[in-house]
Amino acid sequence: MDYKELLMKIFAGEINMNITEIIKDAFLFPSKNTGRFAIYLLLSVLMVGFALGGIFTYAFGIIDAENYLMGGVYLLISLLIGCIITGYHIKIIKSGIELDDNVPVFELYKDFMTGFDNYIVSLFYFIIPALIVMLVSFDTNLFGNAMEVVKEFVLQIYGVYFMDIPIEIAFISISPLLTDFLNSLAITLTAAFIVFLIFSILQLMAEARLANTGSLKEALNIFEAAKDITRIGVGKVILLLLAVVVVIAIIEIILIIALTFYPFLLSVLYIILTPYMVLVSQRALGLLYSDIA
Structure with missing residues (x-):
């Protein structure tokens, strides 16, 4: 194998699953179990809500002992929920690596430890x-x-x-x-x-x-x-990242154009869409990594 062929393999990678297949699978995956996605959505909303509560308490509240303590409690709860969520992300990645079409279940303690x-x-x-x-x-x-x-x-x-x-x-x-x-x-x-x-x-x-x-x-x-990046292929990694970003951007632009005069509906859809896209990204990463697992 000459150096040109070696460089091509490093850049392109051995493509066991092409970018289009990964994108299609990843975008459909979270919708395969709406109940588990609903739990993930609820946890995401709670995490953001408690984080904002802590930030606003410190930013706009009177900084006394009680407010200082409450702000810390809000941020701590947000951090703990975030641990569960990031642990669940690892499960989503693993499902992609193992080419498992079943949306993982939540196991709060196990997910928390993995998230840590x-x-x-x-x-x-x-x-x-x-x-x-x-x-x-x-x-x-x-x-x-x-x-x-x-x-x-x-x-x-x-x-x-x-x-x-x-x-x-x-x-x-x-x-x-x-x-x-x-x-x-x-x-x-x-x-x-x-x-x-x-x-x-x-x-x-x-x-x-x-x-x-x-x-x-x-x-x-x-x-x-x-x-691992070179094993997968630098080109394939970069192309997948760009593809996910571009597809998400297109969806968001379409939503903004279609719902310009319905800001409340647009806000609700964003609240749902953002966690959905996070799971899409994690699933896509797992599928990408399945090439070398």
């Missing part, structure tokens, strides 16, 4: 890119440049108001400092986009590994997660 593992996976695959971006920001002196712009701005404002310096002259000195800041910001944001995109895909593979093996250790093996 999934939280650890998410945190692990977030911390690494966050540290990389922080190092880039230090290397580009992003914060230093920002402070220089702020300091010079304050000095020039002082000069304009208290020393009668013409405003068109006062802010000339800020221009090179602002250029340095914008350059460092552009480099940091570009690095952040690339790094977080890569680690987001790695996290998807990690979740699939957790579903396939049930092992947190295997899910945190970042090198094997990267190898």
